[in-house]
Amino acid sequence: xxxxxxxxxxxxxxxxxxxxxxxxxxxxxxxxxxxxxxxxxxxxxxxxxxxxxxxxxxxxxxxxxxxxxxxxxxxxxxxxxxxxxxxxxxxxxxxxxxxxxxxxxxxxxxxxxxxxxxxxxxxxxxxxxxxxxxxxxxxxxxxxxxxxxxxxxxxxxxxxxxxxxxxxxxxxxxxxxxxxxxxxxxxxxxxxxxxxxxxxxxxxxxxxxxxxxxxxxxxxxxxxxxxxxxxxxxxxxxxxxxxxxxxxxxxxxxxxxxxxxxxxxxxxxxxxxxxxxxxxxxxxxxxxxxxxxxxxxxxxxxxxxxxxxxxxxxxxxxxxxxxxxxxxxxxxxxxxxxxxxxxxxxxxxxxxxxxxxxxxxxxxxxxxxxxxxxxxxxxxx
Numbered sequence: 001x002x003x004x005x006x007x008x009x010x011x012x013x014x015x016x017x018x019x020x021x022x023x024x025x026x027x028x029x030x031x032x033x034x035x036x037x038x039x040x041x042x043x044x045x046x047x048x049x050x051x052x053x054x055x056x057x058x059x060x061x062x063x064x065x066x067x068x069x070x071x072x073x074x075x076x077x078x079x080x081x082x083x084x085x086x087x088x089x090x091x092x093x094x095x096x097x098x099x100x101x102x103x104x105x106x107x108x109x110x111x112x113x114x115x116x117x118x119x120x121x122x123x124x125x126x127x128x129x130x131x132x133x134x135x136x137x138x139x140x141x142x143x144x145x146x147x148x149x150x151x152x153x154x155x156x157x158x159x160x161x162x163x164x165x166x167x168x169x170x171x172x173x174x175x176x177x178x179x180x181x182x183x184x185x186x187x188x189x190x191x192x193x194x195x196x197x198x199x200x201x202x203x204x205x206x207x208x209x210x211x212x213x214x215x216x217x218x219x220x221x222x223x224x225x226x227x228x229x230x231x232x233x234x235x236x237x238x239x240x241x242x243x244x245x246x247x248x249x250x251x252x253x254x255x256x257x258x259x260x261x262x263x264x265x266x267x268x269x270x271x272x273x274x275x276x277x278x279x280x281x282x283x284x285x286x287x288x289x290x291x292x293x294x295x296x297x298x299x300x301x302x303x304x305x306x307x308x309x310x311x312x313x314x315x316x317x318x319x320x321x322x323x324x325x326x327x328x329x330x331x332x333x334x335x336x337x338x339x340x341x342x343x344x345x346x347x348x349x350x351x352x353x354x355x356x357x358x359x360x361x362x363x364x365x366x367x368x369x370x371x372x373x374x375x376x377x378x379x380x381x
Contacts, residue, residue, distance in 0.1 A: 011116030014162065017066040024063055027102075031059040035099040046093040054083060055097045062102065065109035070118040073106050074125050081129040084136070094137045104154045111158030126151070175346050180354060253295075254287030255279050255315060255322075261298050262313075269308040269328060271298055277317035286375050289355055290315060290324055293348045297326035297361075297371035300345070305330030305369060321357075322375045328368040348373070 035056040039048045058079060061072045080103075087094060110122040130151065134144055253260070255275065262273040282290075294313050301311045308330035316323045345361055348371070352359035357375035364370045 008116040008120065011119075013115045013118070014113055014165065017113045019067055020063055028059055028062055031062070031099060031102050032056050035059070035097075038097070038099050046096060047087075050083070051095050051097045054079065054095065055099045059102065062105060065106055066113045069106070069110040069112075069114040070122050073110050073122040076103060076106055077126050077129050081132060084129055084132045088132075088136050094133075104150065107151065107154040108158040108161075111155050112162050123155070172346050175350070178347070180350070253291045254284070255282065255290050257291055258294060258313065258315065261295060269302065269305065269311050271311045271313060273313045273315075275315045278319065279315065279317040279322065282317075282322065283378060285355060286322060286377065289351050289357075289375055290322055290373075292351065293359060293371070293373050294324055294326055296345070296348050300371075301326065301328040301330070301369065307331050308368060317377070320377060322377060324373040324375075325370060326372075327364060327370040330368045332363070332367045345371075 035052060038055075039045060039052045042048075045051060058076050061076050065072050083095065086092075107122070107126055111119050114122060130147070133147075138144075258273045258275060262271050294315070298311055298313065301308060305311070305328040308328040311326065311328045314323075314325045314327075348361075349359045352373050352375060355375055357373060359371070359373040361369070361371045
């Protein structure tokens with residue numbers, strides 16, 4: 001078996017297809033209305049009663065074209081094949097229903113939402129009524145080529161949409177993976193720092209044990225605290241690490257570096273940074289996450305906020321959490337960020353979730369767009 005064919009057969013169905021949306025019901029209503037209208041207005045329509053039953057009666061299958069693409073194709077095109085064979089056997093005229101153009105949505109959905117095996121099986125089913133039509137209702141080479149081209153276009157569009165969606169999903173997963181690795185590197189730096197502190201305290205306690213027992217006891221208390229913190233952060237690092245990428249030992253920016261984001265931009269809005277509350281002695285991973293989320297949100301606002309003059313960055317800390325809000329004053333009703341901005345947002349959300357916090361983005365009640373995040377003061381173990 002060739003590799004392309006094997007790859008197609010092993011292609012799984014896309015995850016979480018939309019069940020039904022309002023557009024499906026509108027489409028169904030439109031098909032039914034046009035079908036009835038065609039039967040009433042076309043005087044040259046052969047077998048109008050059967051045409052109405054077949055064209056409008058099969059239209060509800062559109063509601064299940066995403067969740068059950070092969071079953072829908074088999075039912076619709078199987079019914080057409082049976083009717084065609086019956087008409088041929090009784091020497092009746094072939095059906096000519098313009099409304100049944102909606103059938104092109106079914107092969108599109110088959111290649112968009114079906115598995116590789118379902119796509120091949122559905123293709124074989126579709127070829128049955130197509131072959132019957134070509135053999136018994138031949139109308140010329142031009143019509144045959146046009147029919148094949150239209151059908152193949154439906155297949156190609158469905159596969160193209162599937163491929164594009166799959167590429168975006170893989171890109172989003174890559175962004176999440178990169179964020180996990182980056183966070184693991186930062187946690188590695190923190191763990192290394194704690195282990196070094198444990199080693200220093202152990203050496204000091206051992207040196208002072210004979211002459212100053214109380215100092216040795218204090219060193220053991222420090223070691224206990226550092227060891228507990230190190231264990232929690234090591235668990236977090238193991239939980240988020242996804243590959244063995246080399247570790248970057250460069251210091252990571254944090255809350256103290258947020259001032260870098262402030263100031264006016266020659267090609268964008270002004271950025272104001274306000275920091276308040278208890279933000280001392282934050283874990284390195286939380287400290288770095290606050291800066292990176294704020295940096296990504298400011299970058300997105302500068303690129304995508306229309307007619308914005310100000311980006312406000314607010315960071316506040318208390319005994320349990322650190323809160324971050326980045327808001328701009330762009331035009332109301334600003335569209336969602338472009339796909340490349342969505343990748344950055346995915347990374348922010350992934351980082352916050354891995355640390356036990358939350359991150360959300362959306363339009364403000366009045367004007368502009370806001371990114372808000374809440375992170376715990378301690379890394380989730």
